Amino acid sequence: MISTTVFGICFLFYVIALIASITALANKREVFHKSAFWLFSIGFLLHTVALLIRWAEAGEVEVAAFQVAENRIIEGWEWFAVWISHPPWSNLYESLVCFGWGMSMVSLYGMKKFNIPVLPVFAITLSLVVMGAASLLVDQTISPLIPALQSKWIHLHVTMATISYPAFGLAAIIGLFYLVKVGVKNETFGLSIAITTIIILLIAGGGSMFTSGDYEISILTTHGEKSFPLTYAAQDAAGQSLTKSARFKLAIPGAGIAMIFSLALLLMASVAAAFKSALAKEKFENIFKLLVGAGFIGLSVSLALIIYTTAFTPPFEMSQEQIQSVIAANHTGANGASLVANYELHGKAPFNFSLSGNPFEFMLLVVSWLSLLFYFLVVTKREWLTEQLPSEDILDDLSYKIILFAYPFLTLLIITGAVWAYYAWGRYWGWDPKETWSLITWIVYSIYLHVRITHGWEGKIPAAIALAGFGIVIFTYLGVNILLSGLHSYATG
């Protein structure tokens, strides 16, 4: 598809813009600042064009499906109505690409409006992470809209999300700047990042990290031109189904060990922070830095191994015995013996190691890695970073204003969702996990608004809420679909 190629070029421009913005920090010449901005703008333009192309491509699919279903050729206005009926926000891939687009839009606005030289680096990185996650998704195909999505409310609903979510992202970045400027201790940053990374490692590593010390990744198989994760079904000796469709995963050599190493060191750093009063100040700082640093190296090694293995392992085949032993290891009884009596693989060799096997786990690890990198930036360049930032009051005010802008859109996002649900399912609210988490997001930012006007709680607390709030936004957006079950269709993407 042409849109995919254009998205690729757009991604490339974002990368070059990021490099230019980093260069602009090291070398204060205006030309780098300007080129970072313009490169990012061109990337954004391509992003927009790619979305429009995707819309047209989806239109062709809709028209073809419509003609087959109705058994007739359509023309004129009827053709146009069907052709335009599928805007690019109906599955996970399209949704992420839209989110990335919104992120770039607010980032460009922020770069243009606020005079914060370090902002572009953070904002472009956020856009890149979102686009990176989208590009790793296996299912980028266009399928015709299912009846529940054929509503005019979807357009308003998505528009509200595309405005509010990225704006909360920008508010979070500026909240982070505020915390740097206001002089939050290095260890506090380190500890928060270490704990977040521990949680991410626990989620991304999964059960296999503890049972066998392996980091496992879904294997891809191809069918025609399409790639999809290899799955299998297995039964026990009594003929009872153990699983109807489980992902077939293989360990990445060494990655699991490196992750456990990283996890253990970050845990030790957190424990050290809890007992810091027992140590001399300077001694504690050094130990803490050392532990987090070693944890960072562990994570870097595991990421490097994941990238290396997925990039350089050629498509491979596996013998029956190998496949059997992998599946057997996944279903063991109380005594450790395998329960699997027979199995069926849903896919054929050649198999592939690919980052697309576990795209979100990989992106989570990348985000962890980036935040640890940020910790070291704070530790080593605190003074320089503080100088780059405008005054506390300005940062606080900016973050507040962005949230004031985004909050009504978040409210509208929930309301349009409720109206849509009322027309589609007969109730405006059903305590579906997605609905509940959108309410939770709303409560979080409501807390922000009230904390900010409460005497004695202003300053750091709201900034921390603005930062954590975006994490909750992302959980509502992606985590709920992946970790909790619900009604939103892109859950299965």
Place this chain on the structure above:
Amino acid sequence: MSNQPTNNTFADKIWQLFTSVKFTIVLLTLWLLGSVAGTLILQNATPPQYVKLYGTTWSNVFFRFGFFDVYHSTWYSLILLLLILNITACTLNTYKAKYALAFTQPKRRSVKGVGKLFLNYSFETENVSKHLDKLFKIISKRYVHTESFEEGSVKRIYAQKQPLAHFMVYFVHLSLILIILGGMITGFFGFEGIMEIPEKGEVDYVFKKTERGYVRESVPFSVRCDEFTFQKFESGMPKDYVSKLTIIENGKDVYSQRIEVNDPLAYKAYNFYQSTYRELAPLSIFDKKTNKTTNVNLPVGERQSLRDPAITLAVEALQSGKSNMMASVAWADMSGQVNRVMLSGNSEQDKQMQANNPYVITFSKPQPAYITGLLISSDPGVWLVWLGSFLMVVGLYLTFYSSHRRISITASGTNISIAALTSKNPIAFKRELEKFIKEAELESSTPVAEESK
């Protein structure tokens, strides 16, 4: 008042608690944590599922504290009730102060304050009246209420705009109360049931979901499905399903409409939604002994006993594409022997396969028959929710983007001093003020004391 000091202090303490924003934050946090709990703990499942998942002890604890139906539990409602009380108390508590800010103080044309929201400038100049005229001209363009007057030897300008900004937050708070009330009305008086109607059939009852599973309940009307059209994509995914419904009251057809997903029918207090559909295998059973053919439509997984011929049928699987249909049918006659036939849709082939059977089962038509699944609801609270939603969005904009700004300019001798107060957004207000000062060419004169904090 002073007769019962202890009682009074306790009441005072309660009042203080309910009028504090910190209490609001605590309540919001509890609301948040409660909502999170409801998404992490399995809701409204059966006891065996819970015991399997959490064990007996934890299941009992969770059950006792309402964690298996968080959003309908007493404590969850209590949090919301306390929040409503908190909002009401805060409103009562702040109303007088806000009234003073919006009306009493402006009447006295006084601008007093401390902190970020209060700005203060002072200038020495030779030509006071020239600057004063300019300031009046500039400010009166942007401030609806601008007046110039003299108090003895002191010349003054007083300007203000949007005094009602103080009250806008009440709309937001009221809207939240309306939405919660609407939700409660829905919870107490709402009605929701599932109705399944076979094509051409007529039904006058629904199934309501209760704690004991689905319970049949009569409704004061009946619904006929005149037509059910179903379109599939090539992949087999549904493209569209449309039911043409007729509502019948007292034996008369009163209303007819087509409905589909996202496009319901509204009749009196009831809404009719296209929810699901079920495919039925259209079977025709030919009894070789009597030479009689019986037609029956049967959903997958349901068993049906026929009287003539006396056999029991069950459709074990049904698969239909755009132009083909296949089914696996099990049947047993009086002997109890279970037989299975695979229907390919090719009637000659199907007949041949069953040449030795006493009964020949074939499809009676080339496409499946359908049962349309409707969701019927009546929701007397929904209008309050929509009203609250509307009020909330409007209220938020008014709250966030309006501010009561007041400017008081005093000129005596060679001194012009400006005191200004805003209810919100001091940075933008400061920018505006300094623009006024620059336009009035006061900048060239020396400011004496700038912006007292």
